[in-house]
Amino acid sequence: MAIERIIVTGHLGFIASAFCEKFSDRYEITGVDFGGWGSMEKNLMPGVKDIRADISDTKLIGEIISESRPDAILNFAAESHVDRSNEDDLSFWKSNVFGARNLALEASRLGIRLVQVSTDEVYGDASSSSEPWVESSPPAPKNPYSVTKAAAEMLLKVYAESKNYQLDVVVTRGGNSVGPRQFPEKAIPKAIWCFTHGEPFPLFRTPARRLWLHVEDHIDGIETALHKGQRGEVYNLAPMKESEEVTETVIEKVRELVGKGEIAKVDDRDSYDLRYWMSAAKAENELGWIPKRSLDETLESTVSWYLENMDWLEEAYDKMMAEA
DSSP, rough: OOEEEEEEETSSSHHHHHHHHHHTTTSSEEEEEOOOOOOOGGGGGTOOEOOOOTTTOOOHHHHHHHHHOOSHHHHOOOOHHHHHHHOOOOHHIIIIIIHHHHHHHHHHTTTTTTEEEEEEEGGGGTTTTOBOOOOOOOOOSSSSSHHHHHHHHHHHHHHHHHHTTEEEEEEEEEEEOTTOOOOTTTTHHHHHHHHHHTOOOOEEESSSEEEEEEHHHHHHHHHHHHHOOOOOEEEEEEEGGGGGEEEEHHHHHHHHTTTTTEEEEEEOOOTTOOOBBOOOHHIIIIIOOOOOOOHHHOOOOOOOOHOOOOOHHHHHHHHHHHHO
């Protein structure tokens, strides 16, 4: 079946708004977002139908999907910050698990594909691993955020394998994504705000390695999985190997690009994973998806966007502080 109409959840957030920006000419997109933490009015892309709703609201989501009659659902919506999940995880369970459940049941009812956008954090900490994670590596999440993302994956897997549901689901596990419109609780936009406002960036004392994936590469992988992914399969979406780097080095590069700023070491947070490390060989071999952007290109284009859109960053920072 041709995929022409899609529902994109979380369209006012970071990764989903990038998807809508790039693919709004290719699909008729209905965006569903409850406008909470991390959502920005300025992230609404032209041509996207804007619906405000909480995906954990079973009745309302059922009505929206019945009316929209999509050919597929892409679930980007998620509470995604580790520190906040350590403090209060209720909203994470509501959005990340119950929300995914509601979307899955509707996709099952209509017989359409659901793409569940997940994270490399479900694997846990690879600091003692001798090989990168592959899709069959056992999940070992270490904080409430990654626990809820892993729980959602496990539930959707059951629905995919059940004769009662026969859910057509594809799961993507993305690396540490970087790019425009990322809420400034995350490292790079937070660093840019700090460096441009005379505030030291708080860097955890223990070095941690991350896979820095440009959001454009990430959404290309998600869109490819929508069409080419096999029912019930999981696909890692990681950057090129050279884009694995310790956070301190990345923040230093950001400071150089901004041209000023200070870094202050702070105590590590609870449940601090020291390395995320996975192979994207399956996505490259089976989907034909290959990341295109180097770490330097990713950082240069990202920092440039924020410096040219400081009004967006100021508004996002003010929203974050007001809701903290």
